[in-house]
Amino acid sequence: MRRLGGVLAAAVLCGTAAACTNAPPPPLVPKSEAPVITTTGPKVTEIVVGVDDVAGGYNPHALAAQSPITTALSSLLLPSPFRPGNDGAPQLDRNLMVSAKVTKAEPFTVSYTIRKDASWSDSAPIAAEDFYYLWQRMRAEPGVVDPAGYRLINNISAREGGKVVEVVFGKPFPGWRSLFSNLLPAHLLKDAPGTWSNVLSTGFPATAGPFQVRSLDEPRGEVVLERSDRYWEVPTTLDRVVIRRATHSAMAESLSKGDNQAALLRADAADVNVLKEIEKVTTKPVPRNEVVQVLLRPASERLADVKMRKAIVAALDREALIASGTQSGPSASFRADSYVVPPSRAGYVKTISGNTLDAAASEQLLTEAGYSKAGTEWQKDGKALKLRIAAPEKAEPYVGIANRIKVQLKERGIDSEVVTPSAEDLFSTQLTEKDIDIAVVPRVDAGDTAAALASEFGCAGDAPDGATPSPQNAAGFCDPAIQADIDAALTGKVLVSDVLARVEPLIAAQAVSVPLFQVVDLLGVLPTAVSGVDAGAPFAGVLSDAPEWRRLDR
Incomplete structure (x- = not known):
């Protein structure tokens, strides 16, 4: 191959250097015989989707990067062995995989066989190193989505040029x-300078799917995806999908004029009414895999005492927080009355009822924790109680709810401040330390309820080989009394539904989390212009079905 490359390189050089040949240069074409260049050609078939933002940070595994645009782009540009079906259950993606199955019970081993023609957009094969890279990062990095399952893996090995991947677990993992x-793409990322926080921070170094990135322009707020010529399966009928940032009023106007064929927005009641009034536009709620929650962190010195956490919970008006966060939009119908399962997922059971506000109980608990009221504020040992509330910078509804919590606590005589670090700094650094008392952050569901329970409320531990300690959960919470149940659900010894029935009341008693609601976007579509544009499979995002979209009016 090196010899062949040298020959080709020499040929190219000779083609551009007069010294390589004695042949005369080709004659100039007379102007009268010059080819006519026209600007007409086949019309590009595209669908334009309006969105709230196309902000950077596109790593779907990082809590800091969660957004509809991250979900949309990853569903089209990154390969997955399994994808959610219409019922939400994982289905083997045969565009990528030949097979994936449990091949040994002891030790628990799963073998993945990747299609030989499956490759990244730079022609590198999709192979075992991609599995290995993701495993290493997911078990070691803080602020990742549902790492518990990855921490059960002991080893990953490869056969047949990396196209057969064998994953060996330390314990059985039904999920x-x-x-x-x-x-x-491990071949581009594993030795790249920087840290995990830089992975996909501004774009995709390589993709693998029916579309590829033609341009990603954050300042202009536009992402253009076009049909990938390197895709090994049936090509999409669309030439292009354009994702364009706009205000809600501009989205509505573009839909009414037909300039946009779809829009996906976090809507309030007014937005819902505006879209419904546009002739021929149909609307549908699209739940994200994201539940807004208030974490009261045992890792914080001020909230280490469960009495203090209960006092703060009793000082909060949960109903008012839900109302302010949903603004009577689609999310209002998806109250999160469970600590683990999102309202839109199968298996959701309400375990929380009523409001949390109980001013008398809050005062009693603060007194039992050693605080006394001096004037309008609570003090201990002559020092006023002041809490730090954190939410990711510029992320709504999280920042708005954090400020609402500050007002509610002030009404109870509890002083606080709201800080809004970057999402990356919050999840990777600040929530691994003790400075943050309350965090208004998403609980993200990656598809397996047992793994979500273990990731959100399980104790931190060592990696299976003892090399890298597992990062703690965002709350810094650990209760040995429930850890055995969590482990039993994760390894399939006990049904996860039975474990949740026992564990959720104990989580409530620890006052570590106040779930509020699931974030739900509103999809508006012009069915006269397009077909196939729908909510998509549960949690896969609207664009997950883009390869099957059709433009009807061209």
């Missing part, structure tokens, strides 16, 4: 199909 979604 193994939820792992390795949205594989990343």
